[in-house]
Amino acid sequence: MTITKNYDAIIIGAGHNGLTNAAFLAKAGLDVLVLEKNAHIGGATVSRELYDGWKYSNCSYVCSLFRPEIYQALDLGRHGLEVVPLQGGVTFKQNGDYFGSYHHHDIQRREIARHSQRDADAVVRFNADLMKWCRLIRGFLLRTPPDPGTFRPRDAMEFAYLLKKFYELSESQLYEFIRFFTMSIAEYLEEYFESDVILAHYSGGSIIGTGLGVYSPGTAYVLLHHAMGDVDGSIGSWGFARGGMGSVSKALASAFCAHGGSIRTDAEVTNINVSNQRATGVTLKNGETLRAKIVVSNLDAKRTFLNVMHSEDLPGDVVKRAKNFKIRGSSGKLNIALDAMPEFPALPPGSPLTLGHLHFSDTLERLERAYDDWKEDRWSSDPYTDTVIPTQFDPTMAPPGKHMMSVFVQYCPVEPEGGWTDAKRDAFGKTVLDQLAEYSPNFYDVLLHAEIRTPRELEAEVGLTEGNIFQGELTLDQLLFNRPFPGYAQYRGPVKNMYMCSSSTHPGGGVMGAPGANAAREILRDLNKSDTTPEDFGDD
Amino acid sequence: MTESTRAIVIGGGHNGLICATLLAKAGHAVTLLEGRSSIANAPDLEFAPGFFSPGLAHIHTELHPKLRQALNLTSKSTGTKTKTIALDGQGAHIHFYGDKVEGTSVSDVDQAAYASFRKEFLSYAKALTPLLLNRPPRLKNMDRGDQFTLAKLGWSLRFGLGASSMREFLRVGGINIYDVLNELFDNKLVKAAISVDAVMGHHMAPRTPTTVLTYLTRLFAETHSEPSVATKVDSLHRELEASAIAAGVDIKTDAWVEKVIIENDRANGVQLASGQTMLADIVASSADAKNTFLKLAGAANLDAMFVHRISKTRTNGSVARLHLALKDIPSFTNLTTEDLKGRLLIAPDMRYIERAFNPTKYGEHAEQPVLEITIPSLHDATMAPDGQHVMSVNICYAPYHLKQGWDNARDKFTQICIDTLSAYAPNLPSQIIQKELLTPQDIETRFNISGGHWHHGELAIDQSFMMRPIHGTAQYNTPIENLFLCGAAAHPGGGITGLPGWNAARRIIAMTKDKSS
Amino acid sequence: MSDHNYLSTHEPSPFDSGIRAQSQTENWTGWNGYLSPRIADTLASEYFAIRSSCSVMDLTPMEKYRITGPDATAFLNRLVTRDLTKLRVGRVAYVVWCNDEGKVIDDGTVFHLAENDYRLCAQHHQLDWLLLSSIGFDVSIQKETHDIAALSVQGPTSFSALSAAGIKGLETLKPFGILNTNVNGFELTVSRTGFTGDLGYELWAERARADDLWNTLFTLKDTGLFDIRLIGLDALEMVRIEAGFIMPGWDFNTAESTIRADHDRSPFELGLDWIVNFDKPYFTGKSALLAEKARxxxxxxxxxxxxxxxxxxxxxxxxxxxxxxxxxxxxxxxxxxxxxxxxxxxxxxxxxxxxxxxxxxxxxxxxxxxxxxxxxxxxxxxxxxxxxxxxxxxxxxx
CATH class of the missing domain: 2.40.30.110 (Aminomethyltransferase beta-barrel domains)
Known part of the structure; x- marks a missing residue:
């Protein structure tokens, strides 16, 4: 008789949430193993070399939502993480002009005033309102959502806490918050701004990664998932992880290992083993069985319940809900190697704006029409793209003098009519490259290589269902106590000793680490271990 | 209180009538002012000699039994109950009646799914009753009425529905009807027909989030009655007028209100277009919020942000109406004359509806519109000369602001609708004697509704409940003392429900009581 | 390609060259998108210029709006808490305005320049709020911050100095009065207003006349007869506190930029009861202020x-x-x-x-x-x- 090791915990998937979860469990003294199907860790938070000498953040590409509380608690700075604030940002207009986004308050004001004097003043009102909602939502990120279907004291107390936070708002702010939560980003912004390009510039963040249009109710809230990040107290600002997003995973892995955890790559889990409605361990693709007292899935809700668990091990409603869980692939990504910096003649020479996000959709109508294409299962003929060139200040990512460009594309269908072919994928890519070339005449001259990834490729490599970066739409039906499903929003799975820590759980996607930390808190609570996860810093 | 309170109600629509009647019953001296020359018989319904259109709403449901009771309405007010028929291009139409759906293309699974869907969703709609039949509760600074409503609503959701249904309700409450129907049904036509009810009258299509909620608010009427085809003899309106008169309401027609007179920040009467002023202790307006606040009351009497928020309410309609005067009964492929008494839908699938909607976002009209058709003259022969008929059509979607201007597109759009109809009724074009197209702009002018919106404003969540028409005036009283809202601009919105008028009346009565005591 | 100068954090004031020449310390601070001296020479000399001789300050960064049209008076009266129907042509009034909740958005001065023609000066950017408040009023609102060259001349000798500079009619100009005049061949508007609590004036000219205006004052200084001194914001801070004037955004958080509950302030909470007038037609915040007054x-x-x-x-x-x-x-x-x-x-x-x-x-x-x-x-x-x-x-x- 061989005695197989019985781990305290096995975490499936070495993405940033899996590693965060693992690190907090290890910090609490548990014997933790992380299993990763790929040869590299990181999931969607990776830097990889896909072209000689070029490193890519080939999935997620910017960093701001990552919770500073987690950063501090796991000491990620000492584990090698460096996040550099991102400057600039621009939306190019079709008429040759542009709208720039500057860090300096007065320059930003003048730039807005160049397009609309009124909007330059309205931005004060807008920022103050957005900050109110940010403060409120941020306070819920590192907490477990209460379940409205139970009468447990803890849920009641958590509800009371939620209500108390809401009631810190005045009555009219309370209604304004509900409106913000339920409105479309376009209609929300139209209550503040008049200039087309400013409306378009601010709207973009609300549709990134989302199968909704700028006029779809509920998109205003998605803006927060891009706006509530902060880099050193500068709210709404973005950061680049030096060395690419893989640095986040690397630092998390380093922290995890420093607490005694271990990681196995090339170890794809095919099944979560369940007996007597208790998770007992996992089976790997090679047939190997690993035992663990608890199993934590960092896979999205669909993969967890439809791929690695058997329906007979699950309550019927969970299978149904997993099937109905909305994960809509709506995005594509291009990773581009450039021989030199592309020119953008619309910008003044030496402009800092290329340091940030580049956008080419200057009206709400163009943004919404891009969505109409997607509804018809086509990629957008005039897509909304979010482009960054991090090599401008992170020289580690490309050979000297060369550049790396990341283009996130909204929208790209999960399955165009007749299915994806390589030819269709390339045609999709060409649509995006052509749009870039419209604003950058030397673009094709400096283009060395472009890796084009549709939802098909994103799903195949990273294991994100449909390539959805949030592991589930951030719509009203899938937030808070509804995420991933009503009744299962507290990180505990439907069988005992099984947990979920992916972005399919509250508070959802974006590289913030909160689902991983929250799940760790619940696990440690069930194990009667002292809590190693951090509390929210607060904002008063 | 020795003297009775003098109240003026602006507008003789059903909400105005109901509000006036209930105020009068409570002992107020009520004058109802209607700008047109008649309450129940709108003169402009005759769109061709001898041909009458049914007005703005061509489908009716009954008022809620509790409201009928409050008004002492005895007779069955609406016409014959009717079924819905979703038209199929090949003639394989699908018939909906109550919880049943029938058609050669409908599988047993879908039939069963439909029955359970209706049951489930009717129970959700019913669970909303405490919310719809009361003033929307404030979420902060509540009074006992607010707390009571919230408690009733909480009870109705938690115990009326039960934990699992409540969770499901909370999930679907905010999502789109497209996803829900795809989860439940296979048949395209079935899904399309249901989703028409979720989107018609709204600037929404099946994939717009929150269309489940709009569907539920529409379904609410079916928790206590069944839809029927509206006719010229708007018997409900007549009945309401009669009950108003019986209650002692002084109805003045041709009395166009120019503005509400406000002195010392209080409403104390109205000024008519004739120049005449009428004093009152209370003024209740069934006009929409933009008309009430920006025209009748005036921005100068209100806070700036309040006015800004009113001006930003989304009130542009997206439905046009087409009235056709026909030589004889149109013949639709595979439909009997009895079938034609029902409500016919042209919406082959949900994508079709979505495609019809897309252009309205950009100030363009649908090229292949969604149509809802009734032939009211089959129910009321007086609507057309002998043997001739009237067809009434709701058209989705037609934007309020058309980029090219409605004057340049009116004929083209009318033709598009007729072409769409004739795919199902080939001989229709030759039967047309006269036609009348009402764009949202025409509806605005004719019915004096800002934007020509059926519901006096989008029924999106951010414009519903305690945010309807905007927060700060969602409980029928307005920032101006003694001025109240009692029309569809207020909670719970449009449709022939009478609920805004009823809720408003109770609010006014309670507030005047508080004041005099 | 746009001419937007992204490299400069500040716009030049029309008095830029004059100010730079007078500024010894290079001690600048940003004010509404302009660079203003905090201290031009020494704090003591500047403070005492205000209190015992004659000080000069650039008012360019102050936000200025021109409000005209048939409803201009009604619009302004609905905007601010004071009754402006009593403000005659040629007079200035200190005002505050509030949001719907009766919390102060900003303060400033209203200049009644002519029939249906007003200038509103404000501490902060107000175009959005003014336009938002103008729904339902027949008014035109133009931002003229950049189009006006304005200087504040304050101190006990300001009257003598300005008279010596050739400005006639100052002897009859009462506090909060406006004088339209002509000096050295250019049109000049003088108001007897200021932020120092001392004798003083504010001078308003077209932007193109900035140099003329500057020279009118500083050639006088060159005569040696008057101590005319450029002052910075630090000296102003001292005298405005002595005078008991408040600064929105410094002494309290302005309503529009307030995020946290109870961090904004009403006029009553700022001790401005004297400019809240309930016996006038409705103004924004009136209901809220009446309710506050009752508590x-x-x-x-x-x-x-x-x-x-x-x-x-x-x-x-x-x-x-x-x-x-x-x-x-x-x-x-x-x-x-x-x-x-x-x-x-x-x-x-x-x-x-x-x-x-x-x-x-x-x-x-x-x-x-x-x-x-x-x-x-x-x-x-x-x-x-x-x-x-x-x-x-x-x-x-x-």
Missing amino acids: PATRRLLKLTLEGNKPPVGSFIFHGKKGKQTGAVMAQTWSPILKRCLALADVDFIDGHPPNDLWAEIYYQKELKWHVKWARCEIVEGQFWSHPRRRATPPMPF
Whole structure:
């Protein structure tokens, strides 16, 4: 008789949430193993070399939502993480002009005033309102959502806490918050701004990664998932992880290992083993069985319940809900190697704006029409793209003098009519490259290589269902106590000793680490271990 | 209180009538002012000699039994109950009646799914009753009425529905009807027909989030009655007028209100277009919020942000109406004359509806519109000369602001609708004697509704409940003392429900009581 | 390609070259997108220029709006808490305006230039709020901040100096009056207004006349007859506190930029009861202010004098020495003319009244060593300091 090791915990998937979860469990003294199907860790938070000498953040590409509380608690700075604030940002207009986004308050004001004097003043009102909602939502990120279907004291107390936070708002702010939560980003912004390009510039963040249009109710809230990040107290600002997003995973892995955890790559889990409605361990693709007292899935809700668990091990409603869980692939990504910096003649020479996000959709109508294409299962003929060139200040990512460009594309269908072919994928890519070339005449001259990834490729490599970066739409039906499903929003799975820590759980996607930390808190609570996860810093 | 309170109600629509009647019953001296020359018989319904259109709403449901009771309405007010028929291009139409759906293309699974869907969703709609039949509760600074409503609503959701249904309700409450129907049904036509009810009258299509909620608010009427085809003899309106008169309401027609007179920040009467002023202790307006606040009351009497928020309410309609005067009964492929008494839908699938909607976002009209058709003259022969008929059509979607201007597109759009109809009724074009197209702009002018919106404003969540028409005036009283809202601009919105008028009346009565005591 | 100059953080004032020539210290600070001197020479010389001779300050960064049209008066009257129907042509009024909740958005001055023609000067950017408030009014609102060259000339000798510069008619110009005149061949508007609590004027010309205006003043200085001195914002801060004037955004958080509950302030909470007039047609915030008026006051921005000579920088205010914390100092200065520490402090009230025994806890440094000291505070009604010359018409020719 061989005695197989019985781990305290096995975490499936070495993405940033899996590693965060693992690190907090290890910090609490548990014997933790992380299993990763790929040869590299990181999931969607990776830097990889896909072209000689070029490193890519080939999935997620910017960093701001990552919770500073987690950063501090796991000491990620000492584990090698460096996040550099991102400057600039621009939306190019079709008429040759542009709208720039500057860090300096007065320059930003003048730039807005160049397009609309009124909007330059309205931005004060807008920022103050957005900050109110940010403060409120941020306070819920590192907490477990209460379940409205139970009468447990803890849920009641958590509800009371939620209500108390809401009631810190005045009555009219309370209604304004509900409106913000339920409105479309376009209609929300139209209550503040008049200039087309400013409306378009601010709207973009609300549709990134989302199968909704700028006029779809509920998109205003998605803006927060891009706006509530902060880099050193500068709210709404973005950061680049030096060395690419893989640095986040690397630092998390380093922290995890420093607490005694271990990681196995090339170890794809095919099944979560369940007996007597208790998770007992996992089976790997090679047939190997690993035992663990608890199993934590960092896979999205669909993969967890439809791929690695058997329906007979699950309550019927969970299978149904997993099937109905909305994960809509709506995005594509291009990773581009450039021989030199592309020119953008619309910008003044030496402009800092290329340091940030580049956008080419200057009206709400163009943004919404891009969505109409997607509804018809086509990629957008005039897509909304979010482009960054991090090599401008992170020289580690490309050979000297060369550049790396990341283009996130909204929208790209999960399955165009007749299915994806390589030819269709390339045609999709060409649509995006052509749009870039419209604003950058030397673009094709400096283009060395472009890796084009549709939802098909994103799903195949990273294991994100449909390539959805949030592991589930951030719509009203899938937030808070509804995420991933009503009744299962507290990180505990439907069988005992099984947990979920992916972005399919509250508070959802974006590289913030909160689902991983929250799940760790619940696990440690069930194990009667002292809590190693951090509390929210607060904002008063 | 020795003297009775003098109240003026602006507008003789059903909400105005109901509000006036209930105020009068409570002992107020009520004058109802209607700008047109008649309450129940709108003169402009005759769109061709001898041909009458049914007005703005061509489908009716009954008022809620509790409201009928409050008004002492005895007779069955609406016409014959009717079924819905979703038209199929090949003639394989699908018939909906109550919880049943029938058609050669409908599988047993879908039939069963439909029955359970209706049951489930009717129970959700019913669970909303405490919310719809009361003033929307404030979420902060509540009074006992607010707390009571919230408690009733909480009870109705938690115990009326039960934990699992409540969770499901909370999930679907905010999502789109497209996803829900795809989860439940296979048949395209079935899904399309249901989703028409979720989107018609709204600037929404099946994939717009929150269309489940709009569907539920529409379904609410079916928790206590069944839809029927509206006719010229708007018997409900007549009945309401009669009950108003019986209650002692002084109805003045041709009395166009120019503005509400406000002195010392209080409403104390109205000024008519004739120049005449009428004093009152209370003024209740069934006009929409933009008309009430920006025209009748005036921005100068209100806070700036309040006015800004009113001006930003989304009130542009997206439905046009087409009235056709026909030589004889149109013949639709595979439909009997009895079938034609029902409500016919042209919406082959949900994508079709979505495609019809897309252009309205950009100030363009649908090229292949969604149509809802009734032939009211089959129910009321007086609507057309002998043997001739009237067809009434709701058209989705037609934007309020058309980029090219409605004057340049009116004929083209009318033709598009007729072409769409004739795919199902080939001989229709030759039967047309006269036609009348009402764009949202025409509806605005004719019915004096800002934007020509059926519901006096989008029924999106951010414009519903305690945010309807905007927060700060969602409980029928307005920032101006003694001025109240009692029309569809207020909670719970449009449709022939009478609920805004009823809720408003109770609010006014309670507030005047508080004041005099 | 756009000409937007992204490299410069600030726009040049029309008086840029003159100011740079006068500014010895290169001690600049940003103000509404312009660079303004904090101190041009020395704080003491600038303070005493205001209080004993003649000071000059560039008003370019002050936000200016032109409001015209048939409803201009009705619009402004609905905007602000004061009754402006009583403001005659040729007169200026200090005003505040509130949001719907009766919290102050900003303060400023309204100039009634001509029939249906007003200028509104504001501390902060107001175009959005003004346009938002204009729904339903037949008015035109133009931002003219950049189109006007304006200087503030303040101090006891300002009357003599400006008269010597050739400006006629000042002897009959009353406080808050406007004079349209012509000097050295250009049109000039003079108002007897200012932010110093002293005798003083504000001079308004077209932007193209900025150099002429500047030279009119500073050639006078070159005669050696008048001490005309460019001052910076630090000296202004001292005198405005002496005069008891408030600064939105510094002494309290303006309503539109407030994020946290209860961090904004009403006119009553700022001690501005005297410009809230309920006997006028409706104005934004009126309902909320009426409701507030009916409740006992919960806090006030109080004017305090403190014993000793240590300015209460960032101090908390306590009820009783080492007692319960009850407020905080929002602005403070040592007043050279009163030889006293002055403070504006946000203080919680008890049952509608200020606590009767207020103390400040003051941290100060001597040779890099920190000390703490308790200072008794006394509440002052009205201005800390004022002088009859401020109101005398004709002013005395110092």
